[in-house]
Amino acid sequence: MALIGGEIRLDRSHDGRVANLTLSHGRFNIITMETRRLMAERFAEIDADRQIQVVVIRAEGEHFTSGGDIRGFMEVEPYELTDLGQDVTAPARSPKPVITAVDGYCFGVGFEMALSTDIRLATTRTQFALPEMRLGMMPGSGGTQRLARLIGLSRAKYHVLTASRISAQQALDWGLVASVSEDAEALADEVERVVQTLLGYSAIALRTAKEVLDRGVDAPLATGVELERKSYAMLRSTHDFAEGVAAFDDKRAPTFEGR
Template sequence: MPLTGGEIRLERSHDGRVANLTLNHGRYNIITWETRQVMADRFAEIDRDPDVKLVVIRAEGEHFSSGGDIAGFMEVDPIDLTDLGHNVTAAARSPKPVIAAIDGYCFGVGLELVLATDIRLATPRSRFALPEMKLGMIPGSGGTQRLARLIGLSRAKYHVLTGERITGDQALDWGMVSVLAPDGEALEQETLALVDKMLGYSPLAMRTAKEVLDKGIDAPLYSGIELERKAYSMLRASSDFAEGVAAFGEKRAPKFTGR
C-alpha cells in the first residue's frame, strides 16, 4: 500500500475567520504518511493567518477515519518513527481553538488526531478505538497519554490493552466529547452553532485560556494557579477586556479585536 494519497481540504468561512479542514480519502478516510504531514502544513498556514480565529476539522463520507495506512508503515524506516505524531497532532500546538466534528468510525491515528483538538462533537453512531494492540503495536501519536488524561488511567488501560471500541454515549459520559448530536445533519448544526458562539468571544482570551488549560493540567496545582493569575493580569490590560466591560455596562454585544 502506498504511503501517499489522501486530501485535507482547507477552506475559509465566516469572512475568513474560520478555517475548515476536511479529511477526504475514500469511505474510511485512511490517514497516510503523506496525510500526516499535510495536516502539519495546513496548521502552519492557519497559524500564520491572523484573520483565522477558529478551526474546525471534519471528514467527508460515512466515517471520520478508520485510522492509518497499516501496511504502509512497513515501508517506513524505524528511525523515521521517532517523531511520529508530531505532525498529525498539530492542533494541540495551534494557538487557535480547534473543534472536531466526528461521525462514524474514529480509530487509531484518527482518534489521536481528534484527541489533540480542544472541543469534540460526535453522534450516537460514532465509535472510538485505539486498536493497535491487535497488530502487536501501541498507539504512537499521543493516544495513550491524551486518552488517559481524558477518561482516566483505568479506562484508558482497558481500551488500549484490549482495543475495545468506545461508543458515542460512553464518550459523552466520560468527557471525551462535549456534545452528542442525534445524527450527521444535527452534528453540523451543532458545530455551526458552536462556531457562531465562539466567534463572539475575544480571540485573545480564547487563545490564553487554551494555553493556561493545556500547560496547567500537567503542572502542580500551585504552578497552574500561578499561570492562571499571570494570564488574568495580562488580559486585564487588553483592549478586548476593556471592550467587554464597556459592552456589558452599555448592554450591547462587544466588538473584540484580539488585542
C-alpha cells in the same frame, strides 16, 4: 505498497474567520504518511493567519477515519517514526480553538488526532478506538497519554490494552466529547452553534485560556493557579477586556478586536 495520497482540503468561511479542514480519502478516510505531513502544513498556514479565529476538522464520506495506512508502516524505517505524531497532532500546538466533528468510525491515528483538538462533537453512531494492539503494536501519536488524561488511567488502560471500542454515549459520559447529535445534519448544526459562540468572544482571551488549560493541567496545582493569575492580569491590559466591560455597562454586544 504504502498508500499515498489523501487530501485535507482547507477553505475559509464566516468572512475568513473560520478555517475548515476536510479529510478526504475514500469511504474510510485512511490516513497516510502523506496525509500526516499535510495536516502539519495546513496548521502552519492556519496558525500564521491572524484573521482565522476558529478551526473545524471534518471528514468526507461515511466515516471520519478508520485509522492509518497499516501496510505502509512496514515501508518506513524505525528511526523515521521517532517523531511520529508531531504532524497529525498539530491541533494541540495551535493557538486557536480547534473543533472536531466526528461521525462514524474514529480509529487509530484519527482518534489520536481528535484527542489533540480542543472540542470534540460526535453523533450517536460514532465509535472511538485505539486498535493497534491487534497488530502487535501500540498507539504512537499521543493516544496513550492524551486518552489517560481525559478519561482516567484505568479506563485508558482497558481500552488501549484490549483495543475495545468506546461508544458515543460512553464518550459523552466520560467527558471525551462535549455533545452527541442524532445524525450528521444535527452535528453540522451543533458545530455551527459552537463556532458562533467562539466567534463572539475575544480571540486573545480564547488563545490565553487554551494555553493556561493545556499547560496548567499537568503542572502542580500551585503552578497552574499562578499561571492563571498572571494570564488574568495580562488580559486586564487588553483592548478587548476594556471593550467587554464597556459593553457590559452599556448593555450592548461587545466588538472584540483580538488585542
